[in-house]
Each structure stands twice: as structure tokens, then as C-alpha cells.
Amino acid sequence: MTGGEIAVRLTGRLGPRFVLDVDFRAPMRGITALFGPSGCGKTSILRAVAGLHVFSGSVRVGEDVWQDGRTFRPVHRRPIGYVFQEASLFAHLNVFRNLTYGLRRAPKDRSVIGLGEVVDLLRLGPLIERMPTHLSGGERQRVAIGRALLAQPRLLLMDEPLAALDRMARDEILPYLEALHAGLKIPILLVTHDMAEVERLADHIVLLHEGRVVTAGPLDTVLSEPGSVLAVRRDFAAILSGRVRMVEGDGIATIDIDGAALLTLGQGLAAGSAVRVRIAAGDVSLSRSPSTQSSILNALPVEILAVDESGPHERSILLRTHGGAAGFRARISARSADALGLAVGDRVHAQIKSVSIVANR
Template sequence: MSCLHLSVDWSRGAFSLKLDLDLPARGVTALFGHSGSGKTTLLRLIAGLDRAPARIAIGDEVWQDTQHFLPPHRRPIGFVFQDAALFPHLSARANIDFGRRRTRTGMNDTELDHLVDLLGIAPLLERKPAALSGGEAQRVAIARALALKPRVLLMDEPLAALDDRRRAEILPYLDALHGELAIPLVYVTHSTDEVARLADHLVVLDAGRVVWQGDVAAGLAAHGVRHLMARVVAADAAGCQVDVAGQRLDLPGVHAAVGERFALRLSREAQSSENK
């Protein structure tokens, strides 16, 4: 499998982005950092939406270097933005088909049916975007991006515009998608919860520089947050019980289905309190 290589040395005004990264060929790489750290800028460079001195390649396929620039429409990427950006006059089905029908490498009908089932959008296909909730619209946008059969999927804070309820609704679908994808997914987020739940690899940016890359748990811990993965083993009207590294923990008021997995966050302040 081919890694995604990114080498950038770019300045615009007071901001500069300088990095050299080889991202895994499969799984979710989270780009994490404060606003203005360069996360979205890096996504736009990968997509070819901005142009800068850079080398961008996947395996031996070079998209950009000093001699060559592959325009955005020829880069085999899928891009999901904060706003679903669906065509308002088209149904969900027509939105998904819009790009797929215009490329020779898009999903066939059988592959698309599987994707529709995976994202739970079959009941939504004949609706216009105005009749979709924010979470539903994002699931359609994800399907549209993946229907192209991209070599890389880029997601720029896809849950940032959703309220807590809609975010909780879409996360299980992203979990399911995570297990199916055989391509690199580069996921920009401010949320440590999303990083802990979805990411396989973590890159932390600060002021256009890589300050951490590698293991997710270690990276979050280095930045003051510890996450533990929990699995629900029992549930009733009062709450649920989870298994955390072989230990049982009762969570009153937390309602989740048996078998569901989620991240528990332990802040540095909480850890200090426990150790007193």
C-alpha cells in the first residue's frame, strides 16, 4: 500500500507552513491543533485548491512538485467540508450520482448500494437537502465523496456545525465507515473526543509546524488529555455499565446500547485530583 507524502514550505504574510510527513496508506489520520495552526490549509494543498511550494504524492504517483502540478479536478480525492455543500435543487440520490456518473472510476451500482446501507441513507435518497437534518446531509456528502472511489478522503471538521445530538447520531456511521475504508482518510478536527474515537494516527500542528505525530493516546496525553476506550456491557433506564481495560465502571445517566464503544476523557486536572 502507498503512503501519502506531504512536503510543504510555504509562507503567506505572517503565517508559514513547513512540514514533511508520510501519512499511513490506510486508516484515519487526525490533523489536530488550534485555529490557525494550518490544518485546513494543508487539506486545501492536498486537494490542489491552493498552490504552494510543495511535493505531494501518493505512492509513486506525484500530484505536485517543482516541475508538475496536477489540477484539482484530476486529483483522485474526495472532500467533505463543514457544510455538506449539497446541490439544493437535486435529491440526495442525484447529489451522490452527480460526480460518480462523470468519472470512469466511480463506484458501480452494487458498490454504491453497500455504501448507502453502511451510511444508513437509503430512506433519504429521494429527499432534497432542505428536508435533511445536518447529520443526514453530512452522511449524504460523505457518500457523494466516496462514490468517486477516491485514493484519499479529506474531511474538514465534518461534525463542527452539528449540535451534540446530531453529532452523536453520525459518529456510529463514521465508526462503521472506518472499518471499511482501504484508503487514507485525513480528518481535521478540534475535538479530542473525535480524535480518540476515530483516529489511528495523530498529527498535531501548531503555528504551521508539526509538534507531534504518531500514537493517538500518547499524543493526546502529551497535550493534557487522556482517553480510555470503553465498551458498554450492560444498560438500563438508569444508565450503563462499561468495560475499561478489564475494569467495570458504572455511568449513571449515560444511555448507550450494549456493545457500543466510546472514549472516556480524563483531563490532566482530573488526574491530578485523583492522585492527591
């Protein structure tokens, strides 16, 4: 293992039936999502990394050994910040004193981020004198994140931080999580079972099922690999990194993705900016020849890399732009796939109905 990795290998039993047996690595940068259905072991892994639960195995963060066969560093000696589903603020302290509590428990020889930076990053200035009872759910969670950051962690652990919020509050706090990603060098392990959060926030994914790792790797790689277990989901979407080439007067932006040009609405985008693009498999149709009269703006020449079953009557088709490495999928009926005679290696045209900008990078 190099100094730039988080390495986790854990085995153990929870209750009479559930066995955890995981081994994965994650980069010491960006957001790694621990993703899977409820009960697959995500929170147990996070608690073990924090030192709150003891399993056999090892936990290493960079060159620091937090746990192995001879060593177990207790939770108070692990430089972590932990954000729970519920904000769990001190009810008798205002926002300022909740934040500075995090500073008081920070190691004296480690300074990652200052109070002023946290207040600016999470827009906490207007809230600084308020008591927790006078905060919304999203505001409380922002304060909890700020308090965790001010503990000067080497690793930030977030256990479904949006799960207790309603949709409006989630939409309110997501931009702040994106700001953490863009503005901080602290790696984040994020537990979630919401694919939309993964698409919007994660760089790396560890896919879990019944206490075991199904696959792990960079998000775009895991989503585009042939035979991906995620590809059969009806909400499947590819997440591709691109850069804005231009924004025209009619509001349409051209996004360069691995040499291919995609058109989308460009509100709020600037030429040269890095973006994340979401292409839902259900928004992609295939044609043997390009359509000359259509309201669909994107019709890309692509090669078929894989044809996977997605239920008895649907097919998930893995596609790649000509000469590029960017992969995305089309979800079509089995009848359409048979009628077109689609097979691996065929060159067809992908008509993309809607391209969403997930996040500015």
C-alpha cells in the same frame, strides 16, 4: 517512503505574516487527524493536498506523486473525495441524483464502493427521494459524505465535517463516521479542533501550531509520550485499545488492555469485541497502597514514568501498568504530589473513577 504512506512536505506563505512549514507522514489506512487551534494551518494543508492551493514541496499518496519539484497534478486528476464544513449539496437535485453525481465523475478503472453499499453504510434509503431542503443538517452531511465516497477516491479529505452541526446532530452523525472507519479501506485526513472527535475517531494524529508540526504519530503513542504538549490540557484523556474479556450479569464488563483488566459498564458490549477506552486524567487518583473499601471499581498497580507540570498548582503524572506498555495519566494537585512524594520510577496504585467506551472496533 514506502507504498503504505501518505507523505506531505509543504512550505509557503499565507498573507504577510503566516508561514506554513510542515513535513509529516500518515498511514494509508484509518483516520489521521490534523489537530490544532484555529488558524494553525489545518485547512490550508488539506486544500494543498487536494490541489486547491499551491505551496512549494511535495505530496505523495502511496507510490503516486501528486506534487514535487517537477510535477503538479491538478485537482481533477487527484483521486480524492472532499467533505466540507457545509454539506454544499446541489439544491435542485434529490438525494439519489446528488449521490449519482459522485458516480459520474469517478474514474472508470477504479471501483472502491458501490451505490448500494453507500446507501446502506450511511442509512440513506429513507432519504433517497428527498430534496436537500427537506433534510436535517446531519442528514445533509451524510449525503455529502456519500457523494464524496462514490467519486471512488483513493483518499478522503474531511474539513471539520461536524463544525456546522449542533450537538444533537453531531451525536447523530458520529456513528456513521465510525462506520466509515470500520467498513472502508480508504484513508481519511480529518481536520478538527475538537479533541473529543480525535479521541473517538482518529488512529493517527498530526498536532499543529502556527503552521508547523509539533508532533505526529499513532494517537495512543502521542497521548502517552513523556512531555506531551497535550497532557497539560484540562480535558486530557488517554485512548487505549482493548478487548472485552467478559460481561457479567450485573452489567459490568471486564476489558483487557495490554494484560491489565479494567471494569466498566458493559451495555451493548459482547465478549471478544474490540473497543476503544477513554481514561480522563481528571478521573484518576493515586495512592501508595490499595484501598479496601471504595466505590471505585478500578485500582491498578502502576509505575510512574513522568511527572509534568500542568499549571502552577497541578501535576500531570504519566503512568504505565506493570509489565505492560499502555500509558495513561492522572491529573492531581501539586500538594497531593508533594505529600505522596511522587517521583519517576515509583510504584503506586491508580484508582480510576470512570472508564468510558469511546467506540466499538
